[in-house]
Amino acid sequence: MSMKKSIVIFLGVMMLTASPVLGAEKIKIATEGAYSPFNYVNPKGDLEGFDVDIAKALCEAMKADCTLVTQDWDGIIPALLAKKFDVIVASMAVTEKRKKAIAFTNPYYYSVASYVVRKESNFPDKAEALVGKTIGVQRATIHEGTIKEMYGDKVTIKTYDTNENCILDLKNKRLDAMIASRPLMAHYIKHHPESGFAFLLGMYNPVHAGIGLRKQDSALVEKFNAALNTIVQNGTYEQISNKWFGESLLKK
């Protein structure tokens, strides 16, 4: 085979493999990858979790060609605005402040926040128990605001890159308590009974998680809303939710 011919074949193969689904819309979806069981990277290096399954189901419903990427939480909105990817499916709570920066789809699950402590601390189950204590929280989450609202300067707040590192420090006893999404922590406590963690106080900050997109991409927002509707109607949503949590997270 001549050199020229093999180059032509090589380029031809490259072009074919570069566009496996000709015509399908290409969408790049970002998730955090450190928020188990909603989104995390498994030991094999693949993304897994509730958010990941939902993202894949939505793409299937839209017949879109999606790629999933990970992005650190505290830079996820700036990165979306900088067009590093097109969509955030990362358990992002819809807030007024975030709505000023980006657009959201309809809610894809409901959640609340709860404080978690080590059982051995034996804190009485009232708000004053945490006064003067050190409370951990993931940076740039809505939960940081919840602590400030409840305790102001009366507690020491430590902020973490990921919720996983926050859990680690509650275990290490650098923290007296932490606050995070209740379904997430319930899943953790159930699967790690040896951690000796327990919920304290009630539930705060009822929120709904939405899929985040750039404001100018309103057509894509509608597409995602339609796809969300589809997977809720055809039972895919419930199947995914049951798989991870044993119940549907679409109930308030």
Next chain:
Amino acid sequence: MISDLIYDSFPPLLASSVLTIHLTCLSLVIGVFLALPLALGRLSKNRWVSSFSFAYVYYFRGTPLLVQIFLIYYGLPQIGLTFDAYTSALISLSLNTAAYTAEIIRGGIQAVPGGEIESAHAMGMTRRQVFRRIILPQMIGFALPAYGNEIILQIKATSLASTITLMDLTGMARTLAAETYAPLEIFSAAGIIYLAMVMSTSKLVTWMERRWTVYRR
């Protein structure tokens, strides 16, 4: 509007730079105190002493500082040693800079001309006197330019403290950027502050170099 954000972010960023400066200075001081015996150990004729120093330098220069910080902050609690974030950062930064500084000092000592040391001995100086009068002053002159670099690297290395919950300049910048969704403005402001710190340090080192090497001119 963009300039407004940069302007508004300066007060909190400057306040958090205090921690950056604090970590830099303290870790450098501790580092030098650890580095001097390490450098002498590297040059020691005792095999055990020189092997220990070599292994220390080899480990701390051969592994990323971030890994060392995580090892101390997240790793040690597993064997029951829990330091708070500030102490963990200070320990890792000090141990790390000690390794680099030890090599700089060793190089400085080895650069002192052997003839001068021999003459000093011939004049009847004790080993201690030779070290204090001949080796140390010249070593400082030889080591200062390289050490100036190490100081600058150390200022920048402190930014890793933000990964273990410390609110240093980088930690504050990341928090502000996450709150405002304006990383360009916030990190530019933080960059300007780092630049100012590095530039004043390098001016100071140049001035010190000139003072210490007066004898050479």
